[in-house]
Amino acid sequence: MNRRLCNEFLGQPWHLGRFDSSACGTANVFSAFTVMRVLPFHHVTIMTGAAGRVLNIASVEEATECLLQHWPPDEKGRKYRAARQVCLDALEGKETAKHARSAFIAAAKEADIYIRERTPSLANP
Structure with a gap:
């Protein structure tokens, strides 16, 4: 199913993605195509x-x-570890993008790689 058909079928922004659970540190190496929601948020800038x-x-x-x-x-x-779990939960629809963003910012600050975040303006929510 291509992206356009997938979007039309589900009626909201989704995309096909490849998920490899070995990246999560699980013992069971699992690789499959999954349908994941697109969950944008106001950007956060970090150091690489x-x-x-x-x-x-x-x-x-x-x-x-x-x-x-x-x-x-x-x-x-x-x-x-908390941010990783919140982000994975958000991809499964169990958490919000807002909560995932907050957890990611906290993790970046803990790792001392946080630079800044784009805060929503009143004119552009």
């Missing part, structure tokens, strides 16, 4: 491992990918 490079994270999907695949290995503390 490359000197002077920044990354804007603007959705739950991007935050999840960053947490699972690009997070500094020595910075996976309590807030990282």
Whole structure:
């Protein structure tokens, strides 16, 4: 099913994505195609491992990918683990994008890679 048909079929913004549970630290390596909702939020800017490079994270999907695949290995503390779980729960529809964003910001601050966030203006919610 292509993206356009998938969107029409489900009647809301969704996309086809590949989920690899081995990135979550599970013993069972599972890879399948899943349907995930598109969950945008106001972007958060973080530092990357490359000197002077920044990354804007603007959705739950991007935050999840960053947490699972690009997070500094020595910075996976309590807030990282909480953010990872909240983001995965949001992808399953059990949490909100707003909560996932807040958890991601807390984890970035804990890891000392947080730079800034784009705050919603009153004119542009």
